[in-house]
Amino acid sequence: MTIEVFASPWMREEHRLLADSAARFFRERWVPHAAAWREAGIVPRACWREAGAQGLLCVSTPEAWGGGGGDFAHEAAIMIEQSRANLSGFGGALHSAIVAPYILHYGSDEQKRRWLPRMATGELVGAIAMTEPGTGSDLQAITTHALRDGDDYVLTGAKTFITNGQHANLIVVVAKTDRGAGAKGTSLLVLETDDPDGRPVAGFRRGRKLDKVGLKAQDTSELFFDGVRVPAANLLGGREGQGFVQLMEQLPQERLIIAVQGIGAMERALAETLAYVKERKAFGRPIWDFQNTKFRLAEVQATVLAARAFVDACIVAHLNGELDAARAALAKAWVSEQQCKVMDECLQLFGGYGYMMEYPIAELYVDARVQRIYGGTNEIMKELASRFM
Numbered sequence: 001m002t003i004e005v006f007a008s009p010w011m012r013e014e015h016r017l018l019a020d021s022a023a024r025f026f027r028e029r030w031v032p033h034a035a036a037w038r039e040a041g042i043v044p045r046a047c048w049r050e051a052g053a054q055g056l057l058c059v060s061t062p063e064a065w066g067g068g069g070g071d072f073a074h075e076a077a078i079m080i081e082q083s084r085a086n087l088s089g090f091g092g093a094l095h096s097a098i099v100a101p102y103i104l105h106y107g108s109d110e111q112k113r114r115w116l117p118r119m120a121t122g123e124l125v126g127a128i129a130m131t132e133p134g135t136g137s138d139l140q141a142i143t144t145h146a147l148r149d150g151d152d153y154v155l156t157g158a159k160t161f162i163t164n165g166q167h168a169n170l171i172v173v174v175a176k177t178d179r180g181a182g183a184k185g186t187s188l189l190v191l192e193t194d195d196p197d198g199r200p201v202a203g204f205r206r207g208r209k210l211d212k213v214g215l216k217a218q219d220t221s222e223l224f225f226d227g228v229r230v231p232a233a234n235l236l237g238g239r240e241g242q243g244f245v246q247l248m249e250q251l252p253q254e255r256l257i258i259a260v261q262g263i264g265a266m267e268r269a270l271a272e273t274l275a276y277v278k279e280r281k282a283f284g285r286p287i288w289d290f291q292n293t294k295f296r297l298a299e300v301q302a303t304v305l306a307a308r309a310f311v312d313a314c315i316v317a318h319l320n321g322e323l324d325a326a327r328a329a330l331a332k333a334w335v336s337e338q339q340c341k342v343m344d345e346c347l348q349l350f351g352g353y354g355y356m357m358e359y360p361i362a363e364l365y366v367d368a369r370v371q372r373i374y375g376g377t378n379e380i381m382k383e384l385a386s387r388f389m
């Protein structure tokens, strides 16, 4: 099976080389274990160190802070290859291109020095904890709070659906530092889950590793904070009450990432399906020979090309600092909807085998579904985009 790769305007030689080496690494080192990881419901902790040693973590973090010194295009090149390799369990994109940027953009030099180099090696695994059992879309309604007590904040509350929840030891927690001030009372606080001796900090507890429809190897989890003392020096941005603005500034990149991942997954699905229908026979001829198959896959091809062109344009805009929140929201919503349709069309052409988890198309199908939910649901994305119309 070969995945046809079209040139993207944002891909320079260095991005192509990085994509090639990431693809080789994923294919040779991780794909052979992917089924076992899905079975275990988690990737081994050692993967984080291995990815760090391979130069696949924090590629857009400046070299001065231990990162790869690249840009968002470097991150995107890796994400596409990881999606094409169908390795949805490893939360590297969230770690490198969502959590690290919060520290890079809002952290003090001391915070950057303390955390970013260790994120780049995989010693620290990042997570961001916004969603709570009682609220997801309505982020202003969170109840987790961090109240100042001397040189610390005392953090209390519960979070759920947190990507990298079992492995994470550096968690950006969204909490109210002023419970009466609505969005303006929201702050981002960085929790190191282990003390300098490697013991878990008092009051912090990981809950269940959640059993999901897809993303089976991803350790999405509940987290609990019961009076956890977080040094006041771990506040991002130097002042309380900036969390909501910081989130709004960074969420477009998170949404673009979801769209980028959708492209890699759709390209893989199309390649898998083309290979299958040319091999599998019915009524004495390959499935490919039926006009229905050709028409369906021509439509899928057009969808994938259109989605790629849309996402490419968003990446170029983002690299130029011009990606607005509305376009990022629409890219996330539209691409994830196309992804679900593409997976459904492709799975159908596998017949009964498409419904068997041993076939990558079945994994791609179940993994796609959450793309319309996380990072802000597609309904919220359309609501947001409509405000600019």
Ligand SMILES: Cc1cc2nc3c(=O)[nH]c(=O)nc-3n(C[C@H](O)[C@H](O)[C@H](O)COP(=O)(O)OP(=O)(O)OC[C@H]3O[C@@H](n4cnc5c(N)ncnc54)[C@H](O)[C@@H]3O)c2cc1C
Pocket (backbone or CB within 6 Å): 128, 129, 130, 131, 134, 135, 136, 137, 138, 160, 161, 162, 163, 164, 212, 215, 220, 370, 373, 374, 375, 376, 377, 378, 379, 380, 383
């Ligand atoms: C696998 C996975 C990984 C995740 N990773 C993370 C993570 O790392 N960190 C994190 O903080 N969160 C994470 N999430 C949480 C995710 O971002 C939320 O699930 C999502 O934002 C929706 O919130 P909710 O589940 O509370 O749904 P709700 O907000 O309860 O929404 C339920 C339904 O109501 C609709 N709805 C709500 N409000 C409106 C409205 N105003 N107009 C129209 N429709 C509306 C929604 O679109 C949805 O269809 C993850 C979720 C999953 C499933």
